[in-house]
Amino acid sequence: MRQQHLKLDSKKINNIISTFEKHYAEKSINRKSSDILDTLIATKLSQNTTDKTSSIAFGNLKREFKNWDELIGAPIGKIKNLIKVCGLAYSKSKDLKAMVKQIKNEKGKVNLDYLKKLSDEEVYKELTKFKGIGVKTASCVLVFSLGREVFPVDTHIHRVLNRLGIVKTKSAEETFESAKRLIPGNKKYFLHRAIIMFGRNICRANNPFCGSCFLYKNCSYENKNKGSIKSTNTENNFLILDGI
Ligand code: SF4
Incomplete structure (x- = not known):
């Protein structure tokens, strides 16, 4: 019975993946590698805020500091001002400064390239030892700058996978x-x-555009509404980790 369920699940998932591939093929999705510490800092800034504001905060830091070593000597107030647009600026400033200092103390330089040689599990262990860095942030580093096949889950992914019936999670x-x-x-x-x-763009948290949804038939969401159609000016494909 369990075997049969697994077969059905994997059939459904494969079906959904090929539908996504048809619709997002042209936008896909070349993997770019980026500096590991840049990615970690950008992802840290993006916690509990939008991509837009965290991208502004990241740009402010990059313009102000020639390299991340300079964060160690910078006053918290200065860092906080530079990133205030993205919220939780005080705790993010403290965490960033402490993290860079810890890297310098442990490795002798402010650089995370040594992670390239480690397994996924070892990278998780290394990154989550920093205050304010959890599994989600570490997963983003693994996928976006180390090219590993992991699957970070944010609020969009959690919502969509549940609505599609791929997972049933809280x-x-x-x-x-x-x-x-x-x-x-x-x-x-x-x-x-x-x-x-x-x-x-389509399966938004509120008022999803079910009437424009190419996965309507695959969707198990009890409140799906075929009458809700996407207007033309709602496209927003900005992803912070594309920009670093
Ligand atoms: S039908 Fe609606 S709820 Fe279901 S996946 Fe599509 S947009 Fe989301």
């Missing part, structure tokens, strides 16, 4: 654990990016 953390097993390894990066775009 939190993004639970979704992350289930998705790890369900999504085929070589599709994780593509699907992560595709679902974020889909969650922003």
